[in-house]
Each structure stands twice: as C-alpha cells, then as structure tokens.
Amino acid sequence: MTPCIPGDPDISGIGVRVAIYAQNLFSFIPAVSSLWDGEVAKYELEAVKAQSTTILITAFGILISAMVQAQTLGLSNFHATIILSLSWMNNTNTFIYFLLYVQHKSQLGPQQIRSDVISWYRHVRAWFSRSVKLADGGVDVEAQKNSSDPDIEPSSALQSNERSLFSAIFRVEIKGTVAILGSLHLSMMAALGIWLWSNPRSFGIENAANACGIQYSSTIILGKQIPLSSNTLRIFSLLLYAIFLAPGFNLLLPMSVFLGILLFYRTCHAPRRVGKFDPADRRKFDRSARHKFDRSGRRHPRPTRKSTVQSGPSKPAPKGLVNRSLFALQTWYNPFLLPTFVGMAFLFAVNVVFLIDIELTLRQNRKLQTSDESIWTFGQILAMLLLVLPLRDLRVFGARRDVTALLKNAVRWHASTEILWDLVRRGADVNVEVEGTSYPTVLLLAVSRRRDVELTRILLASGANPDIPDDTNGTALQAACSYANLKIVKLLLESGADPNIEGGEYGTALQAASYSGNLKIVELLLENGADVNIEGGRYGTALQAATSLGHADIVELLRIHGATS
Known part of the structure; x- marks a missing residue:
C-alpha cells in the first residue's frame, strides 16, 4: 500500500519513545x-515528588507541542492516538506519588493519620483548602511547623524558609505540586482526546492523512487490533476523556478507589487499640511484622518502658527450606504494605501494556507511514538528553545514605519535626553534635526552639542525652525551665536530667525556673535534688533571681529549702 500518513519523528520517533519509556x-x-x-x-517522599514533578513537566511539553503542531504544521489523527497513549504512561507518576504519600501518612509517627474514612476526609479537605492560597508575608513559618494540627504539612528537609519567586511576586502559594500538575496534565490530555475523537476526520489540518488514518489505520488496545474508524472506539474514548476533563475531580475517582481499598484492608488488619501516637508505648512501635533493623544493619531505637501487651508463647522454628523461607518472609514483610505494592504492580503493568500496544500499533501501520518516520531529529535527541534528570534522581536513591550526617544537616537547618523523627528512627546518632549552630543537638532543637513535647518524648525514648549543653541556654532542662514548660521539664527529669549542671545564661535549671516564675517547676526541681545555693549565671543564685522579679511564693519556697542568699 502506498504510504499516506506523513512521518512525524518528533512525535513517534524511536528517540522520543525510548526516552518516555525509560523515564516512566x-x-x-x-x-x-x-x-x-x-x-x-519524609525525605524519600520528597525525592519521589521531585522526580514525578520533573516527568510531569516534560509530559506537559509533549502535549503542548502536539496541540500547537495540530493547529499549525498539522498532526494526523494516527499520531494523536500515539501521543495520548504516551500521556497515559506519564500520568502514572501522579499515582506513584499518591501511593507513597498515603503509605507515609498512614504509618506510625508524629504525623500519622488514622486508617478510617473520616480522618482521611478531613485531611483531604484541609489539603484542598490550602493547595492554592494567598501568601501572607507575616506568616510564622516556625509556628506552622510546630502546629499540633496533623493536617499541616511540614516543610521539606534542609529547605530554606524563603518563599518562591512566584509567591513573592504574585502573593500566591501553591502546595501539592504533583497532584496539581497531575490533575492539569490529565485535563489537558482529556481535552486533546475529546478534540480528536469528536471528529477524527477534521482533527488538525491534515485532512488527507486523517482520511487515510480513518480508512486504513488501526490501534492496538490490550493486544487487540481495533480500526480507527470504529464507532465503538470513538464513543468509548469520548466518555473516558470526559470523565478526566475537569481539573481536581479527575483525580478523585482513581484515588478514591485505591484509598478505599487501602482503608478497608487496614481496618481488617488494624490492632485492637488505636490512639494518639506515644513513642514511650511499645504497642505503637511494635506493630505486626515491623522491621527490627534499618538499612545499615543497626537496630532501631526502642523505648525502655515494658509493653503491657502479652505476646503469648513463642512458636517453634519451622522445619524445611520452604517453611523457613516463608517464615522469614513473614517476619521481614510488613502486611500494611500489601495494598501499596499491589498498586505499584498495577501501575507498572499499565506502563508495560501501553508500551507493548504502542509498539504493536506502529508496527501494524508501518506501511502507511512515509520513510522519514525513522529519521533522527533535534526533538528526538533533546528527548534523550532529558533522561539526565530522572537518571540523576535515580542516582540519589542508589547512593548509600549516612543517616547521622543527614541528621546533622537537618539540625543545622532546623528541618521539620517529621524529618528529624524519620532520621532518628532509621538509626542516626541522636546525640550527634553540630558545630556552629545555636542548637547543637536534636534534643536542644526540640526543647529550645520547637518546645515540642511529643518530639522530646520520642528523642528521650530513643536515647537522647538531656545533659548536653549549648552556649546560650545551657542544657535542655535549663532551657525548658527558662521557658516554663512544665511537661518537658517532667520528661527530662524522668529521663535522668541533672538539675545541678552549671552553665548557660541562668547558671542552673533552678535559677532559670525561678526567673520564669513557675512555682510547680521549682517544686519539681527541688524534689529531684536541685541545690538552692549554687552561684553563677545572670542573677547569681536562684533566690536572687526570684527576688529581683518579685516572685514571692518562689522566694518563700527557696528559703524553706535552705536558700541563704
């Protein structure tokens, strides 16, 4: 048959196809x-977010180029179907990120969301309400990070608090980049699909090529050859693309299906008691099949408090190679990952199916295309060069991470609470000290800057030393006393903090508490052996600090305990 469809190597050339296949x-x-x-x-989720964003931006370029070409130079309906198939592959990056996001938010930690419909409904509603909003130059970024609202997303690791140029100029903040880009990409792809299938013969300006495509060409769907002239294919395509046309709503259906499956699965496998995350409670740490070691082979930190859950008699070791292998797999495997792995397998299968169908479609219609289809062009070479970006992200994941070094950087740049918890849980040295910063340890950061009770409890349960001082506030106990934070003071004293260590602005924890004027903290320090007559600091002694600020009740209490000056 005489070729009647002009070749378009910048659309369906081997270079473009290989680049899209590889990056997906x-x-x-x-x-x-x-x-x-x-x-x-959290840092793994942020890395996947960066990679998905890169691929989606490239996918936008492909769709925009196709639409412009259809209106100017001309684009055949046959090549438009190829672009739509490639776009479906690119869309899977949105759902990859969604799967990991749901997994991350569902697992144990300070930002955990309960596995029930109401909790996730509130979270999604809060996310939509803050996805695009007017920027406020007076927003306290640190206050946002420290908010107790579980729906507030902490900033990414090691990231500056400065706003983007876009938000600074237009005073608009955009969050949820992957979801927004994925939704807009789906809408643009749906618009192209409706444009094509509303009247395939008049698509673009390639009337002769379109007539040839409708009359002779076909497409492969799930291995089955379907002619482009099929009225069933046209109606089905119009209905499908109409579903995905509206931005925002086009993500609700696929995400709701997966989230429903995940919540149903987790509800069936949920532990008997689900409550607020408490790092000192082993029941929240030791969920079924949780790993005992991190990637580097070090044991995860465990709280010292004894669990109240009775484990029951241990099972005898299984016999036989197959049984031992299954037993080892069950010990290693986390059952709550099953829906996420199934979702990943499904998305991977979707990519493979589209790859095979595209290649079979091109082979089936090769006689209809002119010979310049196989010419290497600038567009194909550029597409291959764009592979550098996803390969760069892949290299980051392939490198072995020193979690202690990451924790030092996180402390230096005051990373979010969730980032700090992730790194500590993965085996980072919780007592590593950072030079040249106001808060040399993660505990001092949590107590002095964040004043975060939950993070402090996590760090102490993970072995943080409460007696490591900084240059300004002294130890964590002294800092908590100066801020009159009774809950943190109790946690530190329960963990063995020494109330008589000298240093910092106020000399001792007792002098700091006397200055802040919290009688209960002073009583607690005295009950734990604080010396009332240690001299040093701004006011000299605890009694002088209380006297200078007029805290009569504290003065009386100190004198009762032997304060002389």
Whole structure:
C-alpha cells in the first residue's frame, strides 16, 4: 500500500519513545526503594515528588507541542492516538506519588493519620483548602511547623524558609505540586482526546492523512487490533476523556478507589487499640511484622518502658527450606504494605501494556507511514538528553545514605519535626553534635526552639542525652525551665536530667525556673535534688533571681529549702 500518513519523528520517533519509556519505568525504582525497608521516610517522599514533578513537566511539553503542531504544521489523527497513549504512561507518576504519600501518612509517627474514612476526609479537605492560597508575608513559618494540627504539612528537609519567586511576586502559594500538575496534565490530555475523537476526520489540518488514518489505520488496545474508524472506539474514548476533563475531580475517582481499598484492608488488619501516637508505648512501635533493623544493619531505637501487651508463647522454628523461607518472609514483610505494592504492580503493568500496544500499533501501520518516520531529529535527541534528570534522581536513591550526617544537616537547618523523627528512627546518632549552630543537638532543637513535647518524648525514648549543653541556654532542662514548660521539664527529669549542671545564661535549671516564675517547676526541681545555693549565671543564685522579679511564693519556697542568699 502506498504510504499516506506523513512521518512525524518528533512525535513517534524511536528517540522520543525510548526516552518516555525509560523515564516512566525508571520512576518505579526509587518508589520500590522507598518501600523496601517497610516504611516511606519524609525525605524519600520528597525525592519521589521531585522526580514525578520533573516527568510531569516534560509530559506537559509533549502535549503542548502536539496541540500547537495540530493547529499549525498539522498532526494526523494516527499520531494523536500515539501521543495520548504516551500521556497515559506519564500520568502514572501522579499515582506513584499518591501511593507513597498515603503509605507515609498512614504509618506510625508524629504525623500519622488514622486508617478510617473520616480522618482521611478531613485531611483531604484541609489539603484542598490550602493547595492554592494567598501568601501572607507575616506568616510564622516556625509556628506552622510546630502546629499540633496533623493536617499541616511540614516543610521539606534542609529547605530554606524563603518563599518562591512566584509567591513573592504574585502573593500566591501553591502546595501539592504533583497532584496539581497531575490533575492539569490529565485535563489537558482529556481535552486533546475529546478534540480528536469528536471528529477524527477534521482533527488538525491534515485532512488527507486523517482520511487515510480513518480508512486504513488501526490501534492496538490490550493486544487487540481495533480500526480507527470504529464507532465503538470513538464513543468509548469520548466518555473516558470526559470523565478526566475537569481539573481536581479527575483525580478523585482513581484515588478514591485505591484509598478505599487501602482503608478497608487496614481496618481488617488494624490492632485492637488505636490512639494518639506515644513513642514511650511499645504497642505503637511494635506493630505486626515491623522491621527490627534499618538499612545499615543497626537496630532501631526502642523505648525502655515494658509493653503491657502479652505476646503469648513463642512458636517453634519451622522445619524445611520452604517453611523457613516463608517464615522469614513473614517476619521481614510488613502486611500494611500489601495494598501499596499491589498498586505499584498495577501501575507498572499499565506502563508495560501501553508500551507493548504502542509498539504493536506502529508496527501494524508501518506501511502507511512515509520513510522519514525513522529519521533522527533535534526533538528526538533533546528527548534523550532529558533522561539526565530522572537518571540523576535515580542516582540519589542508589547512593548509600549516612543517616547521622543527614541528621546533622537537618539540625543545622532546623528541618521539620517529621524529618528529624524519620532520621532518628532509621538509626542516626541522636546525640550527634553540630558545630556552629545555636542548637547543637536534636534534643536542644526540640526543647529550645520547637518546645515540642511529643518530639522530646520520642528523642528521650530513643536515647537522647538531656545533659548536653549549648552556649546560650545551657542544657535542655535549663532551657525548658527558662521557658516554663512544665511537661518537658517532667520528661527530662524522668529521663535522668541533672538539675545541678552549671552553665548557660541562668547558671542552673533552678535559677532559670525561678526567673520564669513557675512555682510547680521549682517544686519539681527541688524534689529531684536541685541545690538552692549554687552561684553563677545572670542573677547569681536562684533566690536572687526570684527576688529581683518579685516572685514571692518562689522566694518563700527557696528559703524553706535552705536558700541563704
């Protein structure tokens, strides 16, 4: 048959196809790497977010170029179907990120969301309300990070508090980049699909090529050859693309289906008691099949308090190679990952199916296309060069991470609470000291800057030393006393903090408490052996600090305990 469809190597050339295939298949490697140790850390989620954003931006370029070409140089309906198939592959990056996001938010930690419909409804509603909003130059970023609202998303690790140029100029903040880009990409793809299938013969300006495509060409769907002239294919395509046309709503259906499956699965496997996250309670740490070691082979930190849950008699070791292998798999495997792994497998299968169908479609219609289809062009070479970006992200995931070094950087740049918890849980040295910063340890950061009770409890349960001082506030106990934070003072004293260590602005914890004027804290320090007559600091003694600020009740209490000056 005489070729009647002009070749378009910038659309369906081998270079363009290979680039799109590779970047979409490579995107599953960091996703699986994130899940490999049983949980998705915040910094892993941020890395997947960066990769998905890169691929989606490239996908936008393909769609925009196709639409412009259809209106100017001309684009055949046959090549438009190829672009739509490639776009479906690119869309899977949105759902990869969604799977990891749900897994991350569902697992144990300070930002955990309960596995029930109401909790997730509130979270999604809060996310939509803050996705695009007017920027406020007076927003206290640190206050946002420290908010007790579980729906507030902390900033990413090691990221500056400065707003983007876009938000600074237009005073608009955009959050949820992957979801917004994915939704807009779906809408643009749906618009192209409706444009094509509303009247395939008049699509673009390639009337002769369109007539040839309708009359002779076909497409492969799930291995089955379907002619482009099929009225059933046209009606089905119009209905499908109409569903995904409205931005925002086009993500609700697929995400609701997966989230429903996940919540149903987790509800069936949920522990008997679900409550607020408490790092000192082993019941919240030791969920079924949780890993005992991190990637580097070090044991995860465990709280010292004895669990009240009776474990029951231990099972005898299984016999036989197959039984031992199954037993080891069950010990390693986290059952709550099953829906996420199934979702990943489904998305991977979607990519493979589209890849095979595209290649079979091109082979089936090769006789209809002119010979310049196989010419290497600037567009194909550029597409291959764009592979550098996802390969760069892949290299980051392949590198072995020193979690202690990451924790030092996180402390230096005052990273979010969730980031700090992720790194400590993965085996970072909780007592590592950072030079040249106001808060040399993660505990001092939590107590002095964040004043975060939950994070302080987590760190102390993980072995943080409460007696490491800084240059300004002294030890964590002295800092908590100067801020009159009774809950943190109790936690520190219960963990063995020494109330008589000297240093810092107020000399001792008792002098800091006397200055802040909290009688209960002073009583607690005295009950734990605080010396009332240690001299040093701004006011000399605790009694002088209380006297200078007029705290008569504290003065009387100190004199009762032997304060002389």
